[in-house]
Each structure stands twice: as C-alpha cells, then as structure tokens.
Amino acid sequence: MTAVPAAEFGSARAPDRSRHPLRRTARTGRSAVRIVATSITVFLLASFLTYGLGAVGHANPAAAVLGDIATPADITRMNHVFGLDRPLLVQYFSWLGHALTGDLGTSYFTSVPVSQSVGQALPVDLSIAVLALTFAVVLGGAAGIAAALRQGGKLDRAVTLVCAGLATVPPFVIGIALIVVFSVFLKVLPSGGYVPLGTDAGQWLRFALLPALALSVEGAAAIARQLRTSLVAAVKENYVTGAVARGLPARRVLFGHVLRNAAGPALTVVGLEIPNLIGGAVVAEKIFNLPGVAQLALQSGSQHDIPLIQGTLLVTIGVVLVSNIAVNLVLLRLTPQARRPAGAAV
Template sequence: MTALAPHLARTRRKSVRAARLPRSLGRVLATAGTVFLLSSALTFGLGALSGANPAAAVLGETATPADIARMNQQFGLDRPLWEQYVSWLGHAFTGDLGRSWFTTVPVADSIRQAMPVDLSIAGLALLMAVVLGGAAGVAAALRAGGRLDRAVTALCALLGTLPGFVVAIALVTVFSLKLGWLPSGGYVPLDMDPAQWLRYTVMPALALSLEAAAAIARQLRTSLVGTLRENYVTGAVMRGLPARRVVFGHALRNAAGPALTALGMSVPMLLGGAVVTQQIFALPGLAQLTLQSAEQHDIPVIQGTLLVTIAVVLVVNVAVNAALLALNPAARRREVTR
C-alpha cells in the first residue's frame, strides 16, 4: 500500500488539473465572447455613424428623395439602429454579412476570395517568427552573457524598430530588382502551384515576421535564462540527465509562456501591417479589400472584413491562452481562483 501512495498522489494531482482546465477555458471563452460582442457593436456603430448613404454613394447627386427612401428600405437602413445591429449580427453568425453597396456581391463571397491570401501570408509569417525567434532566443539563453547573446539582443533591438513596409521595400530591392530571384508582386494559390505559391509569399511573410520574431526571441531568452537557474534544473543536471533533455524537455516548457504571449500579441500586428505590405507586393488580400472599400465608402464590406478580422484575432488569442493553461498549471490555478 505504501508503494502505491506516490502513484495515487500523482493520479490525484492529474485529475485535479484535468478538472480545472475546462473551467479555465470556459473563462477564456467567456471573455473572448464578451470582447467579440463589444467589438462588433463598436464596428457596426462606427459604420452607421459615418453618415455614408448607399443612395448617395451609388446613385450620386441625381438621386431623388424617392430613390433614397427606396434604397434605404432595400438595405434595411430605415429601421432603428439597434434593430439593424441585431439583424446584422444574427445574419453574420450564419455566414451572411450583407451585400456590397456598389457591386451587390455578397460580402462573404468577397472575403472568401481574399481570405486565403491573408491566411497564407500570416500563417507563413507566424511559422517563420516561431522558428527564427525560438531558435535565436534559445541560442542566446544558452550563451547568456556571451557574444552570441549580445549579437542576438542587438539584432532584436534593431528589428523591433523597423516597420514591416521598410523591410518589404528592402527585400524587393535586393531579391527582386538586384538579384532577380523572387517576383516583386502578385499571388499564386497554394492548390494551383505550391512552388510558385512559396516564391510569391516568402518575401511578404518574411517582411511581416521579423518584428514578431524579435519579440519572441527577447521574451524567450529572458524567461529561459531565469528558468535555467531554477533548482529543479540544477537537480536534473546533477542527476546526469542529458543537456538536450533538460533544456527542451523541462526548462523550455516552463519558459515558453512569455514567448507564447508575445506570439499572440503579434497577430493583430501582422494583420495591421498587412495593409501596407499587401500594397507593396500587390496582393489581393483582405487588407486590400478593406482599403478599397474604405475609399469607396462601401460600409457593408468594411464592417464584414473588420468583423472577420476581430474573429480571427480572438480565435488565435483563445488558442494561445489554452496553450498557456496547458503548459503552466500555476496559471490555471490562478484562473480558477479568480
């Protein structure tokens, strides 16, 4: 019975952690839902208060009062604002984001055509940021105080001050104009030609990833240096465990929290920087669709693209918080006791 006590204690602790995880995730999801509702209300309200009118935008100065009234009724603008919002949000949950004032094309169809470009660029940029930032952060932490550590710190400080569009212009100048290795703009879908897709997306993704990689490297380096000085790491080394297992099997798991947080905070930055980056590389993405709609005062398209962007950011943040809770039981306990 005595021999089974440690095993029973470990089983009990695992059961307690498993019971706490759904409650913690529930709090995260509730917070994300609240943020989504408030953000959607703000997005719709700003569009409604902009004063843009479909009749004036589409028909021009020749629109008569009867034409304006008829088009307002067609788009549901003659109803109270709160009723318009509830109807718009309810239809949005079913995938109906309305129609463009100018082309009458469903907004969801326009977003569906542009979204793969953003997902390609942002996904590849996040992968680059994780690989480059993670490798640099671990290398700097393992050589803390050395030349490599100082070089990584200086490079991260430099990359953190460079806007994505400056990096994009530099990449185009070097790899397209000088060397001729990569195309300067355009896009090829992944399912059409994976090799060409990579050639067209690698420079935009790299331009967006460097700032995020620098943030991840800084956070991971600082956290990992502190973790490697913990008593349990020293004990693992003294027991003769391989250095690779100590770093990647024990220390890195506990040190990854700040880097994951930096990764989650990088997603809005990537989506925001995509506006200028897509303009430089002539990419037909969601940012370009939003920009063109803003120039035309096409409110339904603007509201739809902003709502989808908000949803993407919140989904990524929920995933990051779930990963943090899974990696750090202490954070899970704090969530439960709030």
C-alpha cells in the same frame, strides 16, 4: 565565448501541488471556459462597435448608390430597401444573426455577396500570415535559445543587438529592402503578385516568401528577446539543482522541461503578434500587390460600401480572436501555473 554550463539546464518542470488528475483536468476546463467566454464577450463588443461606427457615419449609402440625380424620396425608398430606416439595435442584431450563419450581406455597389468577396481575399492573408508566424517562431525561437545557451558571450550580445535593432524597423522598410535585394539585384524572387496555394504550391511560395519575411522580422525579434530572458531566469530556479542531482540529460531537460516552463512569455508574444500581422498586411499588400482583405477593406472604405467594410472588419476580428484562443489554450496546456486561479499558492 562563455557558455552556460550544461548542468544549469538540468531543470525539472516547476512543481504543481495539485497533482490529482481529476483536479488538474477540472481546473484546465474552467480556465478554457473563461478564455472562450472572454473572447466571445470581446467579439460581441467589437462587432457592435464595428456595426455602430458604420451605421452612424456621415456617409449616406443610398445617396452614393443612386448618384447625384437621386431625389429625397428616392433616397428614402433606398434606405428602406437597405434596412437603414430601422432602429440601430434592430439593425445590429439582424446583421449579427445573419453574419453568424455566414451571410455578411451584399455590397451596395457590386451586388456581390460580402462573404464571397471576403472568401476570395481572406486565404491570401491567412496563408501569408501563417508563413510569417512560422518564420517568426522558428527564427525567433532558435535565436533566443542560442543566446540563452551562450549567456554573456559574443553570440548572446550579437542576438540582443540585432533583435533590438530589427524591432525598431517598420515592416514596410524591411519589405522594400527585401525587394531591392532579392528582386532587383539577385532577381531570384518576384517583387509582387500572388498565386493561390491550391493552384501551384511552388509558385505560391515564391510569391509569399518576401511578404512573409517582411512581416515576420519584428515578431521574430520580440520572441527571441523574450525567450532568451525567460530561459536565463528559468535556469536560476531552485529546482534546477534538484534535476541536476537526479542526473537528467541536459538536452532532455532543456527541451522537455526548462523550455516548457520558459515558453509562456514567448507564447504571449506570439499572441500579441497576430494582430500586428493583420495590421501589417495593409502595408504588405500594397507593397507586394497582394489581393488580400486589407486592399478589399481600403477599396470598400473609399466607396463607402458599408456592408463590405463591416464584413471585412468582422471577419478580421474573428480571425484574431480565434487565433488568440488557440494560443491561450496552448499556453494553458504547456504551463501548469496558467491553470491556477489568481492568488493561488504555488
């Protein structure tokens, strides 16, 4: 195998011409405010679309609740009880105001508070998603670093080929393959079901391993490919020579400076993978029989339970946006160039 000389990883952090601490802090603060403000705007637009699509749909919740024997007068009276006879904007702002306080309404069919139903299902998805994201970052990061260290060698080509192949395989195919291998043949892990983390951490891990692995493969492949590309480009920068001349240890430079500069694109991939994990949860919950938010949303959709549909979508949007805010703030902290406004000199 042809290894990249260790000296090439003697890179220092890319120079930041605005070294005054107060100036850097102010710039970071402005960037963080922009990130949060943008996310709030997206949340408001998404919440309005979520509520609007439910409100203008062809389904008539009052008629569905009352059944075939309902008269037009009964339906009108029930629409008034549900508040569906008010203007759309009035309904939306009333719903959003209550939602921001934790009140997502009540199911039309079960009379159970939506927040209670979502609160029981959401931890399933969050625990699986966090485990899947951990697998993706650890496996993808290790593979990307290993490939960059052996640029052009057999390991580099193997990682690139495997990642390219895995990126094209849907999560449900990987999930079925994992069930066949670990549940049917090896009989070491259950094929489905769920135990809450707070009830038994060991059993939770046994049930969560396969769905988390199935969801993590695509993200791990994307992270590995992006990180490998970024690292290979980073070691060719001019400031690498300067770091080598100063005699910085290769390991310290790799993990303390080069990796920090090259992590930006990989972190962006992490942010993009979060919605994919949420979307993949629909299939994963079905394959592995998980009582998560996706199954709750599918069930509510089949019943035209508008408050439950809107509540699950709103919570999902909130989780995705909060996760992306966190990723962007980490990116802002790790990469100085992300603090610079567009068009600024570097």
